[in-house]
Amino acid sequence: MKKFTQHTGIAAPLDRANVDTDMIIPKQFLKSIKRAGFGPNLFDELRYMDEGQPDQDCAGRPLNPDFVLNQSRYAGASVLLARENFGCGSSREHAPWALDDYGFRAIIAPSFADIFYNNCFKNGLLPIILSEEQVDQLFKEVEASEGYQIVVDLERQVVITPAGDEFAFEVDAFRKHCLLNGLDDIGLTLQHADDIKAYESRRRHEAPWLFDAIHN
């Protein structure tokens, strides 16, 4: 997995609550059997005026000029500023894949939906929860000043504004450790293979109906 230590980047404000994963990446793009290439279809229905199709070249499609990521001042944005309950709905990991493929490294919001939040960490994308007031302040500052850059320091667990304001955020120790070191979860879990086997032999005795039941 991609490491995340410290990141500085242009912030883009997506000012709506309850942004669902259908909105982040619409269903027709979920037919891909790959992990990469979802960036051009990130927020497809908000970003373009027409209906997008899988494997379509998006270069010639009509853009929605009102959509924030289509505004030149937010070109190259890598920190997404969002509202409450970001990433609700479907469990599709294609949502963080699309955000990552587009170039986002961190998302700041007052709250995230659980499955999306979890999926981000598996892809080197950092979801950051700040208070409503802090997020409001960032929205105001981003909209007021072109080229507004945010620093995210995972080691110190702070978001730093251009004026030097520091907002601390929480992150699970395990997730932080994995992100800082770019560690693969499966490899880590398999270090505990003996524990898993011990659990299975105990469980097989307690609840034998949960074993060897599914077969042709």
Next chain:
Amino acid sequence: MAGKTLYDKLWEAHLVRQNEDGSSLIYIDRQILHEVTSPQAFEGLRLAGRKPWRIDANLATPDHNVPTTERAGGVDEIVDPVSRIQVKTLDSNCDDFGIVEFKMNDNRQGIVHVVGPEQGMTLPGSTVVCGDSHTSTHGAFGALAHGIGTSEVEHVLATQCLIAKKMKNMLVSVDGELGAGVTAKDVVLHIIGVIGTAGGTGCAIEFGGSAIRSLSVEGRMTICNMAIEAGARVGLVAVDDKTIEYFKGRPFSPQGELFDKAAQAWKELVSDADAQFDRVVEIRAEDIKPQVTWGTSPEMVVAVDGTVPNPEKESDAVKADGIRRALKYMGLNADQKITDIKLDRVFIGSCTNSRIEDLRAAAEVVKGRKVASTLKQALVVPGSGLVKAQAEAEGLDKIFTEAGLEWREPGCSMCLAMNPDKLGPGEHCASTSNRNFEGRQGFGGRTHLVSPAMAAAAAIAGHFVDVRDMMSQ
């Protein structure tokens, strides 16, 4: 010491190890796989040279992409080439790794959350995961079940475990007696209207109270299915005699003496009387009327006799903005009566409402009536091949087709429109599915979530009507 909740018990029974950093490893008894969220997980296994930890914990079936029209020609005749590749990829992955799969034309194929319990793959007291957020459905049987992303699908395939953090305990208690014409779907939509689409974030919600206990197991599945629309990954209902009865004689259920032994253990799967919940919400069953969503989030819901909200009356600026945006997308006016919303299509199906009881409820309403001539289409899509066969044995298919509804092959269909069943731009649909997000059922489509009986009544009238009025006729 306080007693334990059902969730506490399930968590403790599956705890493999507690790490020093606060994370835990929990054991997963069952994984269901479908074609959309598994290909990258299988690819990951291959790239790392790994094999599934336990083959017999997995079951696969294609559901999201499959056509629901005549499909005797098999996978090769799926018209959309991208869908075809995805279904074929699931077939070849399952063949390569030896995983049991109900392929498209197997009569046991269907929507993962209908098939799992139907086969006795899901069992009380088990942990169940799937790369699909509606895995919360299986909690209706006292199983700890939740949706996961594709990286976690791979993690479970490779290790039979998940790295997890314990959720909070929330109880939603619905007490009293539900009125005639008020169904499980109305109960859960009402709950989401009360607690909001993020009301259960970070929690496992146990649904309790006399109204929940009085529901059939299928009704409980509808409730738990939509726990995720209230933000909770996990929905739960305590085990009772109805739960245990349901699993008798199912193909993957224990049989004979082993069943009796399992049933003894399952009886413990209830929250202790003195269990402590982090949050409790109490709802009176008598307050619940048939529900209709008017907006683009499941929390944007009102009773059928209500009106579309007015953003001018909302004091919270972000919420008022959300209402305005939703009204614009939905093509509705503030203060408009719900019963004045005209419909273009009706969809009866999805993991929320495609089981036999749902189809019976819809058939009862349309029997001897005709679909409104203004409707472009009314679809009935059973949740599995076995549900379809059962419905046909009861003659429900005839009732539907005589009334002018289309009777289809099983799959997810128009719930998320990954197959050819979809809404056109601007079309209003009365749908028994679970999400009314923008574009969910088709680009520019406008979804209204309702119960099967309400969808059936809307199909007859061409606009929303209170199904209770039709029942008295």
